[in-house]
Amino acid sequence: MSDADNILLEARNISVVRGDREILKNADLTLKSGQIVTLIGPNGAGKTTLVRVVLGLMDASGGHIQRSKKLRIGYMPQKLHIEPSLPLSVDRFLDLTGCEASEKIANLRLTGVEHLRSSPMQLLSGGETQRVLLARALLKNPQLLVLDEPVQGVDIAGQAALYQLISRIRDERQCGVLMVSHDLHLVMASTDTVVCLNQHVCCHGHPEKVSADPAYLELFGQAANASVAVYTHHHDHSHDDVCEHGDHHA
Amino acid sequence: MPDFIILALLAGFGVALVAGPLGSFAVWRRMAYFGDTLAHSALLGVAFGLLLSINLNLAVVLVCLGLALILVVLQQNRVIATDTLLGILSHSTLALGLVCVSLFGDQRVDLMAYLFGDLLSATVNDVITIYVVTGFVLVVLIKLWRPLLAITVHEELARVEGIPVAAVRTTLMLLMALVIAIAMKVVGVLLITALLIIPAAASRRLTHTPEQMAMVASVLGCLAVAGGMAASFFMDTPAGPSVVLSASVLFILTLVKKQPV
Numbered sequence: 001m002s003d004a005d006n007i008l009l010e011a012r013n014i015s016v017v018r019g020d021r022e023i024l025k026n027a028d029l030t031l032k033s034g035q036i037v038t039l040i041g042p043n044g045a046g047k048t049t050l051v052r053v054v055l056g057l058m059d060a061s062g063g064h065i066q067r068s069k070k071l072r073i074g075y076m077p078q079k080l081h082i083e084p085s086l087p088l089s090v091d092r093f094l095d096l097t098g099c100e101a102s103e104k105i106a107n108l109r110l111t112g113v114e115h116l117r118s119s120p121m122q123l124l125s126g127g128e129t130q131r132v133l134l135a136r137a138l139l140k141n142p143q144l145l146v147l148d149e150p151v152q153g154v155d156i157a158g159q160a161a162l163y164q165l166i167s168r169i170r171d172e173r174q175c176g177v178l179m180v181s182h183d184l185h186l187v188m189a190s191t192d193t194v195v196c197l198n199q200h201v202c203c204h205g206h207p208e209k210v211s212a213d214p215a216y217l218e219l220f221g222q223a224a225n226a227s228v229a230v231y232t233h234h235h236d237h238s239h240d241d242v243c244e245h246g247d248h249h250a
Numbered sequence: 251m252p253d254f255i256i257l258a259l260l261a262g263f264g265v266a267l268v269a270g271p272l273g274s275f276a277v278w279r280r281m282a283y284f285g286d287t288l289a290h291s292a293l294l295g296v297a298f299g300l301l302l303s304i305n306l307n308l309a310v311v312l313v314c315l316g317l318a319l320i321l322v323v324l325q326q327n328r329v330i331a332t333d334t335l336l337g338i339l340s341h342s343t344l345a346l347g348l349v350c351v352s353l354f355g356d357q358r359v360d361l362m363a364y365l366f367g368d369l370l371s372a373t374v375n376d377v378i379t380i381y382v383v384t385g386f387v388l389v390v391l392i393k394l395w396r397p398l399l400a401i402t403v404h405e406e407l408a409r410v411e412g413i414p415v416a417a418v419r420t421t422l423m424l425l426m427a428l429v430i431a432i433a434m435k436v437v438g439v440l441l442i443t444a445l446l447i448i449p450a451a452a453s454r455r456l457t458h459t460p461e462q463m464a465m466v467a468s469v470l471g472c473l474a475v476a477g478g479m480a481a482s483f484f485m486d487t488p489a490g491p492s493v494v495l496s497a498s499v500l501f502i503l504t505l506v507k508k509q510p511v
Contacts, residue, residue, distance in 0.1 A: 055410050075410040082403060085451070086278045087458050096400040097411055120458075136407075146410075 006033040008071055008144045008176045009054060013063035016049050023049050025200040026063070029178075031144060036170055036177040038187045038207075041197035042219060047180045048078065050197065051148050054178065074142030076133045078149045078180075082121045090124070090132050091117045099139040107135040111165065126153025130162060138169065144176045145169070151186070163190040184211055184220070254370055255483060261372040262475030262493065264380040265429070265436045265445065268387050270468025272429050273446035274453070274460065275422060278402050282447050283333060284321065284423075287340035288430050289442035291317045293347030295431070296364050301354040307379060307431055314427035317343065322420055344439070367438035367490025370482070376435055383432045387425050394418060399460055436475075437490040444494040449474060452501040455508075470500050 009031040016024040024046040031037055031054075039047045052058040053065065055075060082088060090113070094104045108114040111131040116124065124132060130150060137145055150166065151159040167190040170177050181187045184194060188207040195204040202215035210216050276285050292310045299309030317339070324335055351359060360368070391398070397418045400408040409415045433442045453467035477500075478493030 052406075055406075057406055057409060073410055075407060077404060077407055080404060083278050083280070085454055086402065087454065087460060087463055088403065089459070092459060093403065096396060096403060096408075098396060 007031070007068065008033055009065065009067050011050075011054060011063065011065045014050065014053055014060045014065070015062035016046070016053065016058070017061045022199060024053075024060070027197065027199075027201050029054065029195060029201075031176045031178055033143060033176045034170065034174045035193065036167065036179065036191045037193045037195060038179045038181050038184075038191040039195050039197055040181050040184050040187075041202075045198045047197055048148060051146060051178065051180060055146055068143070071144060072140060072142045074137035074139070074145045074175075076130075076137040076145070076147040076150055078152060080121075080129060080133060084122055088121050089118050090121060093121050093132065094136050094139065097136060097139045103139060104135075107138045108132075110138070110169070111135040127155070127158045127162070130154055134162075134165075138173075141173070142175060144178065147177065147179045149180050149182070151181070159186055163187060166190060184216070254372070255479065257372045257374065257377055258369045258489065259475065259479055260377045261380050262369055262436050262479065263472050264377065264384045265433045266449070266471030266475050267468045268384040268429055269433065269446050269471050270449060270453070270466075271391050271464035272387065272426060273448075273450035273471075274464045274467055275398065275402065276426070276443075276446050277450045277454070278460075279422075281426070282443055283336045283340070285426060285430070285443040285446055287321070287336045287343070288314050288317060288427055289434070289439045290340045290344035291347070292430055292434050292439045292442075293364055294343050294350060295347075297347055297350030297354055300351065300359065310431040310434060311428060314430050315424055318423040318427045319420070322423060347439075363438070364434065365438045365440050366488060367434070367436050367441065367493075369436050369479070369489040369493070372435060380432045380435070383428055387428055390421065390425060394421060395461075398422060437493055441490055441494045444497065445471065445474075448494070448497040448501050452497070452504045455504040471497070474500055 007030060009029075011027065011029040014024055014027045014029070015022070027046070027050055029037070029050065039050065041047050049058065053060045055073060090108070091104070094108070105114065105117075108117060111134045113128055113131045113135065116128060116132070121129075121132070130153065134147070134150065137147070145166075147166070151162050154162060163186065166177060166179070169175070179187065179191070184207060187194075188211070191207055193204060194207045194210040196202045196210055196213070196216050196219065198219050202219060203210055203213040205213075276282055291313055295310030295313030296306055298313060299306040302309070321335075321339070325332055329335070348361075351361060351364070363371070397408070397413045400411070400413055401415050401418050405415050429446075430442050433445055437445050449471040450463065450467040452470050453463045457463040457466050474497035475493050477496030478489060481487050481492040481496065482489040
């Protein structure tokens, strides 16, 4: 397969303006099958906004998006709140997609929560909820998985396990994955490309490269990298000229 | 049993049947205040019906449908917080309805019947109207059951999975408007929401799936109608409020049972 063939989605110059605030500014994003792309950035960097634009839940104010024909997307939202008044088991939660029972069970087994099938959704722990959401996102064999903070509410050991599971799913299904994360070092081992976002794309590329990138360090501070390397080069980071297009080291 | 009791029971059962599933959605989606607003606007429908000399049921349905659509638009534009918006519309339409009925109506208009229901005067035509509407609403609810549940659980997830969320949500509101128009006969505009919410809330404690909850709510609604009618027959209490009170008693009885999750 040539490079152009396995492109699932290509977003160019995406801008989003709300009121007089520019939430996203000329952000580019390319998603390919078999590849894991992780969006990182501080709070308010526009990560979730970019994800919503990719999903088609929100219109961009500028730029354009090209999706491959009949792109099947599996989505794992950041938060799931189910009213206590709604009696809903894990089984029934997955049934809402209209999937086959065999596929449902296979996915719950894959994400390790098959034993919770008859549990009410409201009783699940944070980690269990994420795994159930992942199982639902995997229904109907999506070509692209979009996971908004997939390890939210999961303890550190569980986070590593969940990231491993996500890369295994990518290996097995050869789907594209777009993830949102707060912490580069936790996702490092399980991502192919990191896109560092702060309204615009500050830098992107392999995780090791990004973690040493001045733009990344500027955004997250030296402390974020203390466990990896001591980086001494102080680099002035201005959003307007240093890395407008975000590919200066790609 | 006198005919009017049989007709009243039939009318009440018809409304209770459809109020079960629809009321469950009202509980799950926290639409109680929304239901109140639509119900209060029903009186405005009565006033228009009297003014234009058209069928009152039709006038009520039209006004409720119109208000439901206005609410959909206003909610999307987020002009003000939803509960504030509903508070304004709910009581403004009720006040406007009261004023208009007194302006356009004549001595024949029994305001109390519209406010608190007039179950005992149900006619054969009323009963037929109720069952036609109930049948229609139940068929639509069954057809749209899965998408309705999906948008109730998570709208954006449902949208990514290909469900036309806005259309499904609007349909639910329109169904609500239809049911309010027929429920007005049973309990009156002031108590309609109670008939939707209370049996569903009582049913929650007894059930483990959404479908069970909807069906048990219908059964509890019918029990409440029967209980209210009995009270009305033997103790000469007003029928509508008696129906609502028996629903409340059923709800209190379910509190004895521990809440299943």
